[in-house]
Amino acid sequence: MARSIVLALGSLLLASCATFPRPGDAPPPDGPSAQAIFDRSLEAHGGDLRRHAGDINLSTDGRWYRLIQRIQPVVTDTGFRVKSEERYRPADGLYAVRHTGPDGTKHVVRTPDDLRVAYNGTTTQDEVTLAATAMTNDAFRMFHFGPSFFLGRTTALERLPDARERGRRYHRLLATLQPGFGRAARDQAVLWIDADNARLYRIHQTLEGFPSTRGAHVDTTFLAYTRAGPYLFPVQFLERVRGPLRIKAHEWHVTGLDLDRGWSAADVTDPAGFTGPAAAPAAPRLQGDD
Numbered sequence: 001m002a003r004s005i006v007l008a009l010g011s012l013l014l015a016s017c018a019t020f021p022r023p024g025d026a027p028p029p030d031g032p033s034a035q036a037i038f039d040r041s042l043e044a045h046g047g048d049l050r051r052h053a054g055d056i057n058l059s060t061d062g063r064w065y066r067l068i069q070r071i072q073p074v075v076t077d078t079g080f081r082v083k084s085e086e087r088y089r090p091a092d093g094l095y096a097v098r099h100t101g102p103d104g105t106k107h108v109v110r111t112p113d114d115l116r117v118a119y120n121g122t123t124t125q126d127e128v129t130l131a132a133t134a135m136t137n138d139a140f141r142m143f144h145f146g147p148s149f150f151l152g153r154t155t156a157l158e159r160l161p162d163a164r165e166r167g168r169r170y171h172r173l174l175a176t177l178q179p180g181f182g183r184a185a186r187d188q189a190v191l192w193i194d195a196d197n198a199r200l201y202r203i204h205q206t207l208e209g210f211p212s213t214r215g216a217h218v219d220t221t222f223l224a225y226t227r228a229g230p231y232l233f234p235v236q237f238l239e240r241v242r243g244p245l246r247i248k249a250h251e252w253h254v255t256g257l258d259l260d261r262g263w264s265a266a267d268v269t270d271p272a273g274f275t276g277p278a279a280a281p282a283a284p285r286l287q288g289d290d
Contacts, residue, residue, distance in 0.1 A: 019243065020206060020217045021190050023158050023174060034159040037171045037193055042147040044198035046231035049148035050090045054260035056228075058086040058144060059282040062252025068241065074132045075210060076250075079103030080119065081136075086144065087268045087278050095141055096268035096278075107271045110137050118271030135182030135209035142181075142189075143220055143237060144254075146200050150189075153177050160190065169195040170202075182209030190219075199225060199232070204242065217243045226285055229259050235285070256282030 032040075042048065049056070064078045082101040088094070092111070099106040104120040117124050117133050124130070142149040156176040163170050170192040180187025187209070192202035202221045207213035218241050222234035235254035241247050263278035273279070 020188065021160055021172070021174065021204065023160065028159040029162055032171075034157045034173045037159065037198075038147065038150070038157060038173055038191070040198045041191070041193045041200055042151075044232065045146045045148070045200065046227075046229075048151060049145050049231065050151060052090045052231075052259075054089075055263060056088045056090070056145070057256075057258050057261060057278070057282040058084075058088075058254055059256030059284075060084045060086070060252050061255050062237075062250060064250050065248045067247050068249040072212060074128060075136060075213060077106065077132070077136075080106035085274065085281060086140075087263065087274065088141070088145070089263075090148075094265060094268070095137065096274070097137065097140075098274060105273075107273070108133055108137055109269050110134075110141075116269075116271075121271045123271060131183050132210050133182075135184070135207060135213070138181040138209075139205070139207075142203065143222075144233065146232075146234065147191075150175055150177070150191075153179060162195065163192065168201075171195055180208050181205070184209035200234070215244065216241065218249065224253075226254075226257065228257050228285075233257060255284060257285045258283040 061083045063082070064076050069076050069078050078101060080101040080103055081099045083099070085098040087096045095110045097108045099108070107118040109116040115130060115134050115137070117130060154175045155178045158174045160172040160174050163172055173191045173193065175189045175191060177187045177189060179185060185208075187206045189206070190204040191200060192204070193199070194201050200222055202219055204217065204219040206217050218239060220237055220239040222237060224234070224236040225232050226235050227233070233254065235257070237250075237252050238248070239250040241249050261277040263276055267276040267278040268274055
């Protein structure tokens with residue numbers, strides 16, 4: 001049975017092979033530079049989140065598609081990564097996530113210099129788990145906090161030809177990231193930016209930070225937005241694998257969002273759970289109310 005599944009997936013990989021966009025595939029259009037397009041998008045999203053002096057708090061819920069669970073069980077970690085409570089303090093880069101799923105809790109604490117992961121209150125030192133978590137943790141910080149993620153790690157920004165989808169035109173920017181996602185020294189991402197309102201519509205990225213995802217690329221589309229304070233946040237997401245096969249992987253939505261509770265590092269770093277001002281779920285918000 002297992003051999004049949006492997007053979008079937010191998011055939012699917014060969015039949016569906018796709019390539020990541022590259023400069024030079026077609027001449028870029030005339031008009032604003034890549035940097036000018038990015039700067040306009042950053043402004044449309046409310047500016048550089050790294051300068052926000054307080055904290056940002058999210059609640060999410062979603063579902064993983066069955067095939068991606070079979071192909072990437074460690075990366076998806078679907079026994080734990082279904083719902084989440086996320087706490088982010090941009091000033092010092094502290095990002096804590098409390099995942100929950102049918103097997104219990106996964107507590108992740110990320111700082112610029114450290115990563116800690118605990119399952120059901122017990123810290124793990126498993127290198128495979130840490131590598132996969134570092135990659136997904138970076139990716140989700142990018143999804144939820146938008147253009148600000150690219151500041152400080154983008155070493156090259158190039159304009160690709162525009163694209164059209166469902167009657168709308170999108171500027172496309174190829175960003176080279178060093179470091180990449182998680183433990184990758186380098187990754188690339190294509191930012192689809194709405195030519196009219198400058199909102200980030202899609203990110204198409206490589207995943208070089210984990211052995212079983214090297215050479216693969218995925219995209220995530222932002223289907224709705226809402227505002228909190230001066231910032232624009234995406235609240236509905238669809239993630240698809242685009243190569244070496246094409247499948248839907250994950251869809252999720254933000255169920256709560258609030259700013260500036262004033263929690264401390266001690267309130268979000270205990271594997272037993274969030275405490276103090278960090279403890280309550282993020283305040284419910286309407287989906288796509290902007």
